[in-house]
Amino acid sequence: MIQRRRPHILKTFKTSLPTGLVVVSLCLSFSVCYPSFAQEKSIADADELLLQGKFEAAEESYRALCKSDSSGDAHAGLAVALAKQNWPPKIIEAEKLLRSAKDKYSDNINLMAAAGFVSYVHSRQVASPAKRDAYLEASEALCKRAIKANPETVIAHQTLGLVKLAQDDAEGAVEPLKKSAEMNPNNANKTLWAHALLRLDPRDKDAEQLVTEVLADDKKFYPAHLEKARVLLAQGKNEDAFMQLRNIPRAERNAEWSLVEGDIYRRQGDGPAALASWKEAIRQDPHLPDPYQHMGEYYALRGDGEFAIAEMHNALEILPNDMQLRNALAELALRQDKLDVAETEYRTILSSEPDDPRALLGLARVYHRKARREGQYPPGMQELMEKLQNIVSEQSVKAQVIKPGAKTLQESIQLNEAEKALTQKRFREGREIFSQVINTHRDDAYDLLTIGELALNDGDLRSAETAYTYAKEISEVTSRAEQGISKIQSQRNEAARQTKLGDATWKIPEVAIDHYNQALIHDPQYPAAYYGLFSLFTKTERDDSDKAIDYATAFLEAADDANPLRKEVEANLAKLKKQPKKGKSTK
Structure with a gap:
């Protein structure tokens, strides 16, 4: 299974940890017969402690209930309370508890759902990058089994959504998080659902409405303020987004907060402040890959190719099996004309996904560029082009996203054809294709810079100059565009x-x-x-x-x-x- 980017979950806010907010629903979702009303009340009291974020107190309550637990629900609650403390020894203890309770309460759906949640937390807090996939797979399997046994298992739907986000499958996360929010419409569930929608589309209106509802209900629900800041940033309201972040008290600010702060600074054109915020996010959580990637993108736009590639490599050390991130690094290396790095990354992707059209197209573009410099194509070019043609024929109607910035499969095919034409000295055809791509992105400053760098490295100085000239008219990248034009003139x-x-x-x-x-x-x-x-x-x-x-x-x-x-x-x-x-x- 492919390891993908970790989600922007709201992990250190006391009210944002979702499982605690769905434990009551978890207990009420089953036809569980407790031995007595007193025990039922005790379970409810322990659940309430979990809801309030009093994890250690909840742990003590559940431990006391485990002695007379006939259904397994107290064991499930204890496992969740232990995992919620995000301390590796507690997480390991939760796993041991679940293993010991597995045979005794084999039919308890709560226990199965709790095991899925504990496995998810293990993937984030304990597992090495190499083993993170296995724990996510286990969590997904357990949650699906729990949902199949009882579709009303709220915590299973929620954990499944979090797993999908961890696998960088925001589309797959929306449905389970939507169901958890519909079954238990509390602020945490609504915010998580909104987060998944925003991962798909930062301008999603339904997500904006969900966040607005949460803040109208509780202005002190700080995870919603963070998502609101993301919404405002996507709308270009940088100052409003900045003020929204400031609504979150210092004690509640975490790595995700610093990440968004850096994104706002970058949008405002304050590069040094953006770098400082991203570095603070790394200090708070060194295993969060997004700050490394955002720094890499910023360095690339600033023209610091070596720094950019180094930061992308840092992100990949955290998520070595994240093929989407690896493809981004390969694209960056291709932009920076680091052909050996790009070829290595594309080959790594193809070793895992032999039919990945993005990697096949990228490797073909590397070969075209090498052929222009070395006078001949590398071995295997003919086989690559035949395979590429077959794959593209099958996927050309899918509009599959190839790169950030809404670049589709068709656009990547166009870039490949442009490089092929330039390699064969069909300069006019190559320029015409580049012109089509440039005109598609005339209002996107960063895409224009990217296309300009690609054209420049492909030896098409006219197309590069056109892209940089359009970019020069956009104030946020004027300096970078002028540098490109100066390089062309030199x-x-x-x-x-x-x-x-x-x-x-x-x-x-x-x-x-x-x-x-x-x-x-x-x-x-x-x-x-x-x-x-x-x-x-x-x-x-x-x-x-x-x-x-x-x-x-x-x-x-x-x-x-x-x-x-x-x-x-x-x-x-x-x-x-x-x-x-x-x-x-x-x-």
């Missing part, structure tokens, strides 16, 4: 310099060819360099019609229609194609 200047050196050294053809090739390294679509090579292979003793035809074709692809040299090259190209083949010269 590469063009160097290409022009190398071309002039090539023109000046025709008497030494090897030197001239090297200068022209150096020019094409800095700008792979520099027309004057192609014209120089074309002329060199037609007008000198290094006459080679095949090479000349290739360079002429590349010149016509790269040059503008108004270029005064087009007619000359077109005429000479037509003559060359009519000539009989000559032996090839060697450089």
